[in-house]
Amino acid sequence: MKFYFHIKVVFLFLILNTNSYAQNQIVADLSQENVKISTDFQGAKILLFGAYDGKKGDDIIVIVTGPKGLVTVQKKEKILGVWVNTKKVNYINAPKYLSISSNRKIEDILNKKTQRISEIGLNNLKIRVQPGIGVINEKQWRQALTRNMLKSNLWSINENSVSLNKDALFRSFLKLPSNVITGQFEVKILHYRNSKLVSQQINSINVSKSGISAQIYNIAQNYSTLYGIFAVFLAVLVGWGSSLIFRKV
Amino acid sequence: MYYYYLRNNYENLMYIYLPIAEQPIHSLAILGVGAFLGLIMGLVGVGGGFLLTPIMMFLGIPPPVAVASVANQLVAPSVSGVLSHWKRSNVDFKMGTVLLLGGIVGSSIGVLLFNFLGKIGQLDLVIKSSYVIFLTLIGSLMFAESLRLILRTRKGKISRGKLHQHNWLHGLPFKMRFRKSKLYISILLPILIGIIVGILAALMGIGGGFIIVPAMIYLLGMPTSLVVGTSLFQIIFVAANTTILQASQNQTVDIVLATILLLGSVIGVQIGSRYTNILKGEYLRLILSSIIILVSLKLLIDLITVPSDLFSIIISR
Numbered sequence: 001m002k003f004y005f006h007i008k009v010v011f012l013f014l015i016l017n018t019n020s021y022a023q024n025q026i027v028a029d030l031s032q033e034n035v036k037i038s039t040d041f042q043g044a045k046i047l048l049f050g051a052y053d054g055k056k057g058d059d060i061i062v063i064v065t066g067p068k069g070l071v072t073v074q075k076k077e078k079i080l081g082v083w084v085n086t087k088k089v090n091y092i093n094a095p096k097y098l099s100i101s102s103n104r105k106i107e108d109i110l111n112k113k114t115q116r117i118s119e120i121g122l123n124n125l126k127i128r129v130q131p132g133i134g135v136i137n138e139k140q141w142r143q144a145l146t147r148n149m150l151k152s153n154l155w156s157i158n159e160n161s162v163s164l165n166k167d168a169l170f171r172s173f174l175k176l177p178s179n180v181i182t183g184q185f186e187v188k189i190l191h192y193r194n195s196k197l198v199s200q201q202i203n204s205i206n207v208s209k210s211g212i213s214a215q216i217y218n219i220a221q222n223y224s225t226l227y228g229i230f231a232v233f234l235a236v237l238v239g240w241g242s243s244l245i246f247r248k249v
Numbered sequence: 250m251y252y253y254y255l256r257n258n259y260e261n262l263m264y265i266y267l268p269i270a271e272q273p274i275h276s277l278a279i280l281g282v283g284a285f286l287g288l289i290m291g292l293v294g295v296g297g298g299f300l301l302t303p304i305m306m307f308l309g310i311p312p313p314v315a316v317a318s319v320a321n322q323l324v325a326p327s328v329s330g331v332l333s334h335w336k337r338s339n340v341d342f343k344m345g346t347v348l349l350l351g352g353i354v355g356s357s358i359g360v361l362l363f364n365f366l367g368k369i370g371q372l373d374l375v376i377k378s379s380y381v382i383f384l385t386l387i388g389s390l391m392f393a394e395s396l397r398l399i400l401r402t403r404k405g406k407i408s409r410g411k412l413h414q415h416n417w418l419h420g421l422p423f424k425m426r427f428r429k430s431k432l433y434i435s436i437l438l439p440i441l442i443g444i445i446v447g448i449l450a451a452l453m454g455i456g457g458g459f460i461i462v463p464a465m466i467y468l469l470g471m472p473t474s475l476v477v478g479t480s481l482f483q484i485i486f487v488a489a490n491t492t493i494l495q496a497s498q499n500q501t502v503d504i505v506l507a508t509i510l511l512l513g514s515v516i517g518v519q520i521g522s523r524y525t526n527i528l529k530g531e532y533l534r535l536i537l538s539s540i541i542i543l544v545s546l547k548l549l550i551d552l553i554t555v556p557s558d559l560f561s562i563i564i565s566r
Binding site: 037038039040041042069070071072073074075076077081082083084085088096141144145147148149151152154178179181209212213214216217220221224225227228229230231232234235236238239240242243246 | 264265266268269271272273321322323324325326327328329332333370371374378485488489492493494495496497498500502504505507508511512515516518519552553554555556558559560561562563564565566
């Protein structure tokens with residue numbers, strides 16, 4: 001396995017050196033394009049590697065974005081001595097996974113304005129609040145979203161995690177936590193030279209449930225009553241069986 | 250083609266991914282918890298669900314999944330319990346049937362309530378506060394009772410109260426004769442008890458033995474020998490109804506979690522029931538009630554202390 005990987009990297013390198021490939025192109029591949037959540041899933045670590053036509057001082061930023069959808073932020077207030085969720089704000093297109101990796105500090109690669117324009121950075125993402133509901137002090141809710149997503153490991157900033165080699169090869173490990181959401185993940189690799197985008201490539205990772213775990217989940221969703229009956233049947237069987245077994249011992 | 254197949258931790262092979270809770274959990278820890286509670290059940294005769302659900306929540310299982318999966322696992326020890334009581338002819342099936350009619354109505358109401366509370370985002374709060382109320386109540390009553398028994402036996406006095414009293418409850422209509430329990434009472438009362446226990450069972454993931462047993466003794470006036478078997482008989486159906494409804498309405502039954510728990514508890518119950526004479530019942534109850542009080546304190550502290558972050562997120566799947 002490792003052998004093939006090396007061959008492929010050398011091959012990419014050769015392509016670039018012989019100039020048969022278009023100039024200023026970035027080429028990347030992933031060690032794993034399909035992540036299967038099975039019974040023994042504890043998160044995944046995917047190797048992203050590739051080659052780029054670089055010069056000294058060039059930078060690479062890798063942005064992995066998971067499926068986008070509804071994320072609700074709740075706020076607790078004290079009512080009769082007990083902390084109760086009282087207010088909420090719905091973010092309708094929040095990425096349920098986001099990791100931003102780079103070879104050095106992002107603020108050293110791009111200035112604030114460029115970061116904002118190209119939507120790089122947790123606060124520069126355009127995440128919309130559900131329309132129709134007025135939100136007072138939206139900033140604190142947005143901060144709470146970022147803070148909690150970072151805490152759950154679903155969002156992350158990994159500066160210095162992309163390693164560059166001889167201005168031609170790069171690699172980085174992408175970590176998906178065990179609570180990762182299933183769906184299509186976009187891996188965007190950006191190559192910057194003097195804060196200007198030279199080239200980019202987009203790869204994708206598909207995260208899905210598989211094996212017994214997926215089957216159980218699907219049955220529970222699609223044949224929920226049957227699933228419930230089966231769960232009861234199993235429990236009755238174990239209860240009855242145990243009284244049979246232990247009576248004889 | 251996959252080049253590298255890397256996993257985060259090679260050493261944690263004992264972790265198992267729960268398909269409905271959508272998180273990995275240490276399988277031996279869950280098996281151990283199941284066995285420990287089974288042991289208590291075997292030793293003392295109570296203490297299944299109402300300790301199991303809070304412990305699951307402490308281990309990080311989302312409360313809705315904990316409640317529904319514990320209801321599922323409760324079916325198993327109830328079945329084996331009824332079978333052994335049946336052999337000793339300690340089950341009043343007629344009374345059990347009347348109770349379970351109420352229980353099925355109650356647990357159906359409970360599941361609907363559960364669904365509604367989930368939609369308005371107050372489910373966790375209701376589950377946790379019901380636990381605080383009931384665990385404190387049961388824990389302190391049990392603590393006081395067992396302490397009184399211990400002190401009394403030390404002094405050498407053993408007294409018994411009246412088992413069966415007639416009161417206004419016996420004047421209600423729709424009377425029915427229960428030969429086994431030697432009772433002639435209105436069926437409204439057992440149905441009402443069944444409904445209340447059913448609602449609590451669905452909301453809290455309990456069998457409700459700790460409510461139904463005293464109710465049968467003190468409100469219905471049933472003979473003590475029949476109480477445990479009959480309550481277990483009705484718990485089977487209430488827990489089964491709760492499981493099926495939770496599965497179909499809320500999709501919160503984690504069959505993997507429930508199976509590991511019930512395997513543990515089935516083993517624990519058998520070991521426990523073999524060593525019932527190691528410690529006197531009242532000492533066991535004293536220990537159990539202390540555990541219950543500690544658990545309810547922990548839940549109460551979680552509810553009243555200032556959260557480290559006032560904001561929390563819900564990621565919809």
